Amino acid sequence: MKIGVLGTGVMGAALGRYVAGNGHMLMFGSRTPDKARGLAERIGPDVSVGTYSEAVEFGELVVIATRWAHTRDVIDSSGPFGGKILLDCTNPETPDARGLVIGHTTSGAEEIARWAAGARVVKAFNHIYAELLDSGSRFGSDNATVFYCGDDREAKEIVAGLVSEGGFDPVDAGPLQNARYLEPAAQLIVQLVRVLEMGPSNVAFKLLRRAR
């Protein structure tokens, strides 16, 4: 699959490594593409770099991996997104990354869906630290869960495939509105990692299931 990743920060870079490592064609989108070439070259010879618009045009699936404060500008300055899958791994965090700026009556994912007209938005990987993506999905004999939510069945299935490729356990968490639960769940992980200092690659959710 051709995947554009918008953002070359810690999370964008880790998701770039993740999708390229699983055999996808990757273009990073950046405000300053020249500065992102080193990152792309370290991932692989075929990884390309472009503007945000070029990466959106390139991707069948586009990952938005920007800081929350920049997210709307990046979306507004790229696109059109019509029909593309937009994988939202962001969290609408406060500048100090210790809380959320919106919640309860809306969510980052729902805002993004309003901004990116026509995109098929799927929330996923927002509760997975970049360091955990790099270190892999295995915890002993357990695999970490990635919850995802969205309103388009096909888009969700494709994202679930991306989740599975890396050994993570995909769990369908319902419609996009349930990002109102997935974003606070990510903050729970943030609290464990940052405040209780468990370490970013050392904790993850697993959804335990019994046969019905």
Added chain:
Amino acid sequence: MKIGVLGTGVMGAALGRYVAGNGHMLMFGSRTPDKARGLAERIGPDVSVGTYSEAVEFGELVVIATRWAHTRDVIDSSGPFGGKILLDCTNPETPDARGLVIGHTTSGAEEIARWAAGARVVKAFNHIYAELLDSGSRFGSDNATVFYCGDDREAKEIVAGLVSEGGFDPVDAGPLQNARYLEPAAQLIVQLVRVLEMGPSNVAFKLLRRAR
């Protein structure tokens, strides 16, 4: 330990069975104590029933297990709570139990702490269905996690002990304010159970951890 359980609905009954089964002395508090005697007798000969006030007076630890709409009235009509541990397993759910009435800038647990002056409030078990409490903490070789949060260290340690006694894995999720994350996390479980129909005793969180 002497434990008062306020509320004799599905969750109050299950938590009563849980604490009595783990050897604690139990009194249910009810608006209509006579109607709760059958429940108490089914759990054990030493299980008692009283008014809400009597159950608060009885308990070194008091569990609030009421429907959200009744919670404030129950707290206002009982107490004083000074120094007692108040284990909050409620969720501030909408009447249809498919969403939360408050969140983001506050939480049910924080409201309860304001209402129950002097209580040492610990949020726990709010993401565990009554049916899961009854069926036990084991999922194959895994034990379900119970996240808890609060501002009083000793109260949290005592609640963590209650969690461990039933074979659940207690995870300290930080200060009481983090109920803003634990209550949406419970709604994620609600979505999986009720909307995606996985079944109330069939799903649970496990927090995976690696050595640092």
